[in-house]
Amino acid sequence: MAATLEGLLPELEVIRKDFPILARTVAGGLPLVYLDSANTSQKPQVVIDTMVDHLERHNANVARAMHQLGAESSEAFESARDRVAAFIKAPSRDEVVFTKNASEALNLVANTLAWARGPLAVGEGDEVVITEMEHHSNIVPWQLLTERTGATLRWFGLTEDGHLDTSNIVDLITERTKVVSLTWVSNMLGTVNPVAEIARRAHEVGAIVVVDASQAVPQIPVDVVASGADVLVFTGHKVVGPTGIGVLWGRRELLEQLPPFLGGGEMIETVTMQRSTYAGIPHRFEAGTPPIVEAVGLGAAVDYLDHIGMENIHRHEQAITGYALDGLATVPGLTVLGPLQATQRGGAISFELDGVHPHDVAQVLDARGVAVRAGHHCAKPAHQRYGVQSSTRASSYLYTTPAEIDALVEALEYTRSYFKVG
Amino acid sequence: MSTDLDAMYQEIILDHYKNPLHKGLRDPFQAEVHHVNPTCGDEVTLRVQVADGLVSDVSYDSVGCSISQASASVMADLLIGKPVEEAMAVHESFLALMQGRGSVEPDEDVLEDGIAFAGVAKFPARVKCALLSWMAWKDATAQALEEKP
């Protein structure tokens, strides 16, 4: 039955061979069943090879070395920017800023808005709107911003079935709103949010829309302009790229009005002892030596995803997620948090198992070779909203097979018997 | 595969988890602390009463995994009624066991049921779970002693 699941990537076994780590075994010689891709994805050989090749053959600093290697390295780094821009359909490559990760990108926006003068400035009497299902990375920077500027932080609540409660959108997003920042896909509930609809309301009142697409870019074909975002961020390591690299896309007019974030080399036009003038975008936001090999790896990663096709990956994710939801429904005492239809959610599925704490679930699963995440998944407020202290989360990706979901379900049954529940 | 798992989930641990001792906050107390494991969100609120150089009561309220819950139960049972100095020594001994990566031989005379946690020391991710309530106890006891020199 599993083998005929509709929507699966047709060459799944070939794709799995692209990811060397999937062939390894874990303690006890068990095959690895990696269901923690929402935490970080595994890397295909082409990403690893591209990074090694860069280090072995083209390593040099970018933008400031006049020699051949410097030119090759700069070319590789900037061409990664081109690939990322194409991948998210950015109107201009200059709108793509490399950061360390999604968290840094969100802090970049929140900090530069705190320092902005003129119409973008966020100050007393202004409001910033987020949601109760954000990752801590999209909560804390806005708390810091509003605390530092005297602005007010407000948020969308959640409905019982795991969606954003947009019923009060008109009261929440008002003339006082300067920024609306929300996640496209929840890393805990899996919910896919109506970003375009919320952006429409935000734009009516002149607010900027920041979208945390950390869980969306890996799974959904993204067109930044069509999304309605003014700024969209994601993190490289969840899109089969390396750690240490993130992306901030912003509309040119907006980025050009924002003050610098970090000061240093590469972000300047000229420096005197009295003052400096700054480079244009994107370099204005990239102080110091950037994560060069990481950017090159990310370029290879998005090429890889493009090659397989984001539409196909999306279909695969939906098929696997639906199969997983069906499988989890057969486990007695198991409650899934968030929407129960695969079409309304991403591939991260958090759940509770009656009588067994998530840590213990994850530990027993690990002993069966099944890697999942347990805890609050950096979304404490969302857990609190549903009266849950922590949960277990299984998350799939383009290399996940129905057989791995079967292994998860079987390991959960084993967990119940191990802890003698039911 | 289940040998390490069984080494961690000793019957004693599962028993304490299902039937925790001394759980529930009680009066009187001189110090109350709240400790959280930031990586997983496990929490404990713990109260300590010190009288005549003895740990006269330890009570707690907690949420968390089997290891953190059982550890709180074992700790409270072990330390209540002990002279503060001896309790501190037991604390040291438990800490050494947990941080020993599985290489420390536990002393049953000192740790009693606490020796059941020896298997946990082999799982670095779980050591913090086992130590949560012990760290809270040490903190609360230090505060109680400051209060009542």
Ligand SMILES: Cc1ncc(COP(=O)(O)O)c(C=O)c1O
């Ligand atoms: C929705 C969401 N936002 C932000 C982040 C933060 O990503 P990073 O830790 O790479 O900055 C994550 C991942 O952990 C996430 O899932």
